[in-house]
Structure formats: structure tokens, C-alpha cells
Amino acid sequence: LISLENITKIYRMGEVEIPALHGVTFHIDTGELVAIMGSSGSGKSTLLSILGCLDRPTSGRYLLDDQDVTMLSGDALARIRNRKIGFVFQNFNLLLARTSALENVELPLLYGSRLSNREKRDRAVSVLRRVGLEERLRHHPSQLSGGQQQRVAIARALVNRPALILADEPTGNLDTKSSREIMAIFKELNAEGITIAVVTHEEDIARYAQRVITLRDGEVV
Amino acid sequence: LISLENITKIYRMGEVEIPALHGVTFHIDTGELVAIMGSSGSGKSTLLSILGCLDRPTSGRYLLDDQDVTMLSGDALARIRNRKIGFVFQNFNLLLARTSALENVELPLLYGSRLSNREKRDRAVSVLRRVGLEERLRHHPSQLSGGQQQRVAIARALVNRPALILADEPTGNLDTKSSREIMAIFKELNAEGITIAVVTHEEDIARYAQRVITLRDGEVV
Numbered sequence: 001l002i003s004l005e006n007i008t009k010i011y012r013m014g015e016v017e018i019p020a021l022h023g024v025t026f027h028i029d030t031g032e033l034v035a036i037m038g039s040s041g042s043g044k045s046t047l048l049s050i051l052g053c054l055d056r057p058t059s060g061r062y063l064l065d066d067q068d069v070t071m072l073s074g075d076a077l078a079r080i081r082n083r084k085i086g087f088v089f090q091n092f093n094l095l096l097a098r099t100s101a102l103e104n105v106e107l108p109l110l111y112g113s114r115l116s117n118r119e120k121r122d123r124a125v126s127v128l129r130r131v132g133l134e135e136r137l138r139h140h141p142s143q144l145s146g147g148q149q150q151r152v153a154i155a156r157a158l159v160n161r162p163a164l165i166l167a168d169e170p171t172g173n174l175d176t177k178s179s180r181e182i183m184a185i186f187k188e189l190n191a192e193g194i195t196i197a198v199v200t201h202e203e204d205i206a207r208y209a210q211r212v213i214t215l216r217d218g219e220v221v
Numbered sequence: 222l223i224s225l226e227n228i229t230k231i232y233r234m235g236e237v238e239i240p241a242l243h244g245v246t247f248h249i250d251t252g253e254l255v256a257i258m259g260s261s262g263s264g265k266s267t268l269l270s271i272l273g274c275l276d277r278p279t280s281g282r283y284l285l286d287d288q289d290v291t292m293l294s295g296d297a298l299a300r301i302r303n304r305k306i307g308f309v310f311q312n313f314n315l316l317l318a319r320t321s322a323l324e325n326v327e328l329p330l331l332y333g334s335r336l337s338n339r340e341k342r343d344r345a346v347s348v349l350r351r352v353g354l355e356e357r358l359r360h361h362p363s364q365l366s367g368g369q370q371q372r373v374a375i376a377r378a379l380v381n382r383p384a385l386i387l388a389d390e391p392t393g394n395l396d397t398k399s400s401r402e403i404m405a406i407f408k409e410l411n412a413e414g415i416t417i418a419v420v421t422h423e424e425d426i427a428r429y430a431q432r433v434i435t436l437r438d439g440e441v442v
């Protein structure tokens with residue numbers, strides 16, 4: 001499903017160049033559940049944003065479903081993201097602040113989904129129930145605990161039943177029990193054929209994966 | 222230093238009441254390092270915001286340095302926060318987005334500090350160095366990794382050398398090595414006499430504390 005070939009990413013801040021990834025090459029097969037680990041600043045979120053078509057590499061090739069996405073326009077990338085990818089951001093503040101948990105989770109369904117409004121609402125409720133938030137549907141993000149906000153972000157990434165889920169520290173704010181519940185959900189989705197890559201710094205979480213990709217200073221070790 | 226007596230907190234959302242803390246009573250002695258644990262939604266951040274004078278309890282008393290802070294005005298609470306308390310928020314997005322790491326960390330020093338501008342800058346640089354970010358001083362939060370942003374938030378809480386540090390999941394986004402470095406800093410500060418309460422869901426982090434306070438459904442167990 002995923003093939004990265006010699007991916008580099010250099011951030012530019014005015015005159016200064018910050019190299020973040022140096023020639024990263026690996027593949028992820030359809031239906032795999034992989035963990036991505038590495039120390040703070042090693043390039044994990046940068047790698048995930050490239051995998052998620054949210055950012056372009058400085059050089060190298062990214063084949064997603066045999067299609068070279070590094071060649072695509074912004075619009076084409078947006079379509080791929082909407083149809084194929086569910087993304088859980090490291091910073092769960094990317095929930096919409098003035099909207100309820102329910103409306104935040106319904107959001108990905110609004111674009112081009114063939115479901116009726118009733119079906120969209122039911123699906124959003126059902127995925128929020130799955131992450132244990134059925135009593136918080138009407139709350140806005142500021143009326144939720146950190147871990148509850150993180151679970152809304154997770155639910156939002158799952159609601160479209162994407163072929164690929166990319167999760168950046170999805171359990172960073174969750175206690176042990178909630179973390180296990182989330183990883184159990186990921187394992188169920190993976191058993192249904194969904195490909196999943198989880199960035200995590202916790203060994204206990206990485207243990208759920210079939211394989212661990214480790215980054216150090218922007219390179220796969 | 223800290224004495225909580227029968228603290229309750231009920232959030233109100235229109236007609237609905239959400240009880241978050243039910244009669245919490247405990248004390249923290251000056252110079253202690255305590256961990257606060259509990260599952261997602263159990264009331265930890267709510268408790269910490271009351272301890273940090275960022276929010277008022279619905280009922281009960283909070284004595285900080287033998288002063289009943291539940292009786293104080295908003296201005297008086299703000300003065301206490303600035304002088305005595307360093308707060309690391311669970312959501313490290315409360316850094317100012319259009320300001321560099323350095324300026325974010327200098328911020329608490331701007332109010333009523335007797336240091337010269339040069340001394341303020343030096344101290345901010347020194348605490349950023351302590352958390353391993355001396356090569357990221359000019360970066361804005363969006364140009365930093367999640368763990369780097371979290372470390373800026375930690376540095377900002379330390380720069381005023383407060384008597385009390387309250388940290389909400391300070392290592393949630395940090396790898397093992399960075400987490401250990403941060404906890405080593407907290408232990409050093411604690412050895413210097415600073416009282417510290419750390420909310421964490423990780424057993425490894427709680428192990429650094431002398432005592433663990435556990436919350437379940439808004440009560441101390």
C-alpha cells in the first residue's frame with residue numbers, strides 16, 4: 001500500500017534550513033499494523049504528515065496504492081485524504097472549538113458521502129460510543145477532559161472507515177485502561193483489513209503492532 | 222502548603238450539571254513531590270486548575286500557605302499565580318502561536334520581575350537549555366515537534382522559580398529519554414525545596430514521586 005523511496009524533508013525558516021528527514025525508505029503492506037518510534041524531534045510527525053498527504057517531501061518518492069502522490073496537485077491530495085486516510089493529530093486541539101463532539105466527528109462524512117443525514121448521525125454516535133464518549137456527545141472540546149478530546153479526535157479519524165489510519169501519539173493523554181480500549185479498537189479495525197501506522201513513545205503501545213519502525217535524527221535505523 | 226477541604230466542582234452547561242469533583246480532601250506539605258493519577262475524566266485537570274488558582278471550586282475550602290484562596294478576588298488570585306505557581310497545561314497549545322520559544326518562556330518574567338531585560342533573557346535561555354531546546358530558541362510553536370512544544374511549556378512554568386509547580390501530563394508527548402530528563406529536572410527542583418504535583422497516567426513517571434494521590438470519578442481513593 002505504502003512505498004517510501006529516499007524521502008527527505010528540509011524545513012526552511014528564512015535563511016535557516018532544518019533537516020527533518022534524511023533519505024527515509026520503507027514500505028507498509030496493506031493490512032499491516034506498524035508502530036513508529038523514536039525520540040522527541042526525530043521526525044515522526046513529519047513522516048506521518050507526508051504519509052497522510054498533508055505535506056510534501058523535499059525530495060524522494062511516495063507511492064500510495066501504486067500512485068506517485070508526490071506528483072499530484074493540492075486538490076488531488078485533498079481528495080485522497082478525504083477518501084482513503086484517517087488522521088489522528090498529535091495535537092488534539094485541531095478539533096473545532098465551537099462545535100460539539102458529535103459535530104466534530106460527523107465532519108468527515110459531510111463531503112461526498114452517500115449516506116443520508118440520519119445515517120451520518122447514527123454512524124458518528126456509534127463511533128463515539130465505541131471510544132466511550134456516548135455521554136459527552138454535546139460537549140464542546142473545552143468541556144471535555146484531555147483524554148476525552150483525544151478520543152474525539154480518534155473517533156473523527158475512524159468515522160469514514162478509511163483504508164489507512166495514521167495516528168500520532170493517540171494514547172499520549174490516556175490512562176492505561178483507556179489506552180488499551182483504543183488499541184483494541186485499532187486491532188479490530190486492522191483485523192477488518194485497515195492498514196494502521198501508530199506513532200508512539202510507549203513500549204506497551206508498540207507491543208500491539210506487528211512491526212516497529214524506529215527513527216533517529218530523521219533516518220530509519 | 223496546600224490544604225483542600227471537601228472540595229467539590231460541578232460544571233454547568235445550560236440546564237445540565239456535570240459533577241467533576243465530589244468532596245476532595247487532602248494536603249500537600251511544602252517540599253513534597255506528589256503524583257496524581259486516575260483514569261480519563263476522573264477529575265485530575267479540574268483538581269489541578271483549582272490548586273493552581275485558575276478555577277474556583279463550587280464548594281469547599283482551599284488553603285494555600287494558610288490563606289483561604291476561595292475568598293479572594295480574581296486580581297488577588299492572578300497575583301498569587303504569577304508569584305507562587307508555575308503551571309504546565311495538559312494541552313501545550315497554550316503557548317503563544319506567533320511568538321518564539323524564547324519569548325514564550327520570557328513571558329512570566331515580564332510582570333513585576335526585578336531582573337533587568339538582559340537577566341530575563343539569560344534566564345529564559347538557561348531554562349530552555351536545561352530542557353534541551355537551546356537549538357530551537359527562535360522557533361515558533363508550529364515549527365517545533367510535539368515534545369519540543371511540551372518542553373517549552375515546561376520551561377515557561379519553571380522560569381519564575383515558583384514555590385509550587387503543577388504539571389498536567391508533562392511527559393505525555395515525550396519519549397522515554399526526554400521524560401527521564403524532565404523528571405530529573407523536577408527532582409532537582411524538588412530537592413531545592415520546590416513543591417511539585419504531577420498529573421500523570423504513566424506508572425514510570427509516578428515512581429519519581431514520594432506519594433501518589435489517586436482519583437476515581439472525582440473522589441480521592
Ligand SMILES: Nc1ncnc2c1ncn2[C@@H]1O[C@H](COP(=O)(O)OP(=O)(O)OP(=O)(O)O)[C@@H](O)[C@H]1O
Binds near residue numbers: 145234261
Ligand atoms: N467546562 C466543562 N464543562 C462540562 N464538563 C466538563 C468541563 N471540563 C471538564 N468537564 C468534565 O469533567 C470531567 C473531569 O474532567 P477533567 O478534565 O478534570 O478530567 P481528567 O482526569 O483530567 O481527564 P484526562 O485524563 O482525560 O485528562 C470529565 O468527565 C469532563 O467531561
Ligand SMILES: Nc1ncnc2c1ncn2[C@@H]1O[C@H](COP(=O)(O)OP(=O)(O)OP(=O)(O)O)[C@@H](O)[C@H]1O
Binds near residue numbers: 019040
Ligand atoms: N515547520 C517547521 N519548521 C522548522 N522546523 C520544524 C518544523 N516542524 C518541525 N520542525 C523540526 O523538525 C524536527 C522533527 O520534528 P517532528 O515534529 O517530526 O518530530 P517528532 O519525532 O514528531 O517529535 P515529538 O516526539 O516531539 O513529537 C524537529 O527537530 C523540529 O524542531
Ligand SMILES: [Mg+2]
Binds near residue numbers: 366368
Ligand atoms: Mg511528533
Ligand SMILES: [Mg+2]
Binds near residue numbers: 145146147266267
Ligand atoms: Mg486532564
